[in-house]
Amino acid sequence: MRRNPHEPEFHQAVFEFVETVMPYYLDHRKYTDARILERMTEPDRIVSFRIVWEDDNGVPHANKGFRVQFNSSMGPYKGGLRFDPSVNVSILKFLGFEQTYKNALTRLPMGGGKGGSNFNPKGRSDREIMRFCHAMMSELFRHIGESTDVPAGDIGVGAREIGYLFGKYKQLSNHFTGGVLTGKGLSFGGSEIRKEATGYGVVVFAEDMLKHHGKTMSGKTVAVSGSGNVAIYAVQRAMRMGAKVVTVSDSRGFAHLPNGFTDESFAILQDIKENRRESLAVFAQEAKGVTYHAGKSPWSVPAQVGLPCATQNEVDETMARVMAKNGMECLAEGANMPLTAQAIHVLKDAGVIFGPAKAANAGGVGCSGLEQAQNAQRLLWTRDQVEQELEKIMRSIHEQCVEYAPVKNGVTDYQAGANIASFARVADAMIGYGYL
Ligand code: NDP
Numbered sequence: 001m002r003r004n005p006h007e008p009e010f011h012q013a014v015f016e017f018v019e020t021v022m023p024y025y026l027d028h029r030k031y032t033d034a035r036i037l038e039r040m041t042e043p044d045r046i047v048s049f050r051i052v053w054e055d056d057n058g059v060p061h062a063n064k065g066f067r068v069q070f071n072s073s074m075g076p077y078k079g080g081l082r083f084d085p086s087v088n089v090s091i092l093k094f095l096g097f098e099q100t101y102k103n104a105l106t107r108l109p110m111g112g113g114k115g116g117s118n119f120n121p122k123g124r125s126d127r128e129i130m131r132f133c134h135a136m137m138s139e140l141f142r143h144i145g146e147s148t149d150v151p152a153g154d155i156g157v158g159a160r161e162i163g164y165l166f167g168k169y170k171q172l173s174n175h176f177t178g179g180v181l182t183g184k185g186l187s188f189g190g191s192e193i194r195k196e197a198t199g200y201g202v203v204v205f206a207e208d209m210l211k212h213h214g215k216t217m218s219g220k221t222v223a224v225s226g227s228g229n230v231a232i233y234a235v236q237r238a239m240r241m242g243a244k245v246v247t248v249s250d251s252r253g254f255a256h257l258p259n260g261f262t263d264e265s266f267a268i269l270q271d272i273k274e275n276r277r278e279s280l281a282v283f284a285q286e287a288k289g290v291t292y293h294a295g296k297s298p299w300s301v302p303a304q305v306g307l308p309c310a311t312q313n314e315v316d317e318t319m320a321r322v323m324a325k326n327g328m329e330c331l332a333e334g335a336n337m338p339l340t341a342q343a344i345h346v347l348k349d350a351g352v353i354f355g356p357a358k359a360a361n362a363g364g365v366g367c368s369g370l371e372q373a374q375n376a377q378r379l380l381w382t383r384d385q386v387e388q389e390l391e392k393i394m395r396s397i398h399e400q401c402v403e404y405a406p407v408k409n410g411v412t413d414y415q416a417g418a419n420i421a422s423f424a425r426v427a428d429a430m431i432g433y434g435y436l
Pocket of ligand 1: 153154155156157198226227228229230231249250251252309310311312314334335336337361362364365
């Protein structure tokens with residue numbers, strides 16, 4: 001804490017990791033002798049820069065831009081860019097730290113990084129977004145590269161923004177290097193399934209956890225938070241598995257569908273969020289059987305499966321108690337660190353099967369790794385090929401978690417399993433490089 005003052009999110013992520021890894025760490029002298037935990041919690045480097053862009057009225061604005069290059073032991077730094085007013089060094093360090101271990105679980109050659117800006121894209125026109133992305137890349141391009149650091153999307157950064165960022169990189173470098181950014185459009189080096197990958201992966205992981213405990217997703221009531229990239233495709237995949245999805249949310253409130261999503265209401269949600277960029281209040285007006293609850297979170301709605309897919313710390317201890325009381329059986333984290341440390345303890349103590357983000361939401365970066373592989377081959381795989389490879393990655397992550405996880409009262413501790421499995425991979429590589 002003294003080494004990193006005023007970084008609560010980073011402390012939280014490291015604490016959650018160290019708490020579960022410590023017994024394994026202390027059991028292996030090769031790790032303690034190398035002081036590996038001390039080394040792992042310090043990023044390789046952090047780049048910070050100014051982004052100046054002009055709004056539609058000709059007024060200039062200055063924002064902060066960052067790239068945290070956390071750990072490249074497993075491969076080039078890899079992780080998304082977030083555009084949100086809350087972005088600061090603490091949040092990006094927590095995300096870069098988490099990303100390092102998530103990427104290690106995929107077994108693809110990817111290190112961990114994260115970046116972004118405190119720019120608020122809400123209410124900005126398409127041309128303003130374009131000018132901002134071009135201004136950001138004017139500096140970021142010096143620090144990234146297909147063998148150095150490969151950014152992607154995150155909150156506030158989707159296919160449109162990646163297109164603008166990639167276009168500027170291509171212009172500045174005079175190279176068409178597809179592998180420098182992932183999440184690209186299909187017509188210029190993107191991969192099939194990328195936009196669906198994180199949400200689909202979360203549900204595949206939840207289904208694997210349920211099956212491992214003799215249960216199944218089919219017929220379950222599922223509560224989802226968020227209505228962005230991850231949430232939308234988690235809803236779709238859960239519906240396809242025969243689950244009843246009863247909620248989605250955004251930063252202003254949540255929508256409740258007591259009878260579950262239908263194909264019709266799902267299509268309306270997709271249009272409102274992906275094309276029209278409007279709020280869930282509009283969704284409730286246009287879709288049948290939907291009520292809107294302004295200023296509230298969805299966790300009071302009883303559900304057997306919970307998929308928090310919005311943002312960090314959206315579920316606190318009190319909400320976790322409500323979930324447990326309402327009969328939740330399984331929760332998989334779609335967002336990064338959506339549960340506070342206390343909320344995780346409450347659910348685990350109540351016997352809820354808990355899938356931590358670094359395992360459950362690794363499908364997005366797994367698919368990004370597959371996009372890089374296609375770019376290197378100069379090939380475009382079919383949808384089926386990518387989907388099969390992605391399912392293999394998610395199944396392998398589940399197996400690694402189970403291999404390392406303790407079992408308490410018949411429930412597999414996926415949090416400990418994911419942390420220990422990924423710790424061992426990264427630590428062994430770092431030790432292999434010597435004292436660096
Ligand atoms: P999007 O920007 O597409 O969607 C974010 C969603 O969360 C929106 O519905 C947004 O509502 C809501 N939200 C944002 N901030 C808050 C808040 N403070 N309170 C309540 N709701 C909020 O982002 P993604 O779907 O891409 O990312 C969601 C989470 O998943 C993040 O934690 C991200 O790091 C993580 N993740 C994303 C991956 C990806 O492939 N995209 C991969 C792995 C993890 P509104 O529209 O009103 O802002």
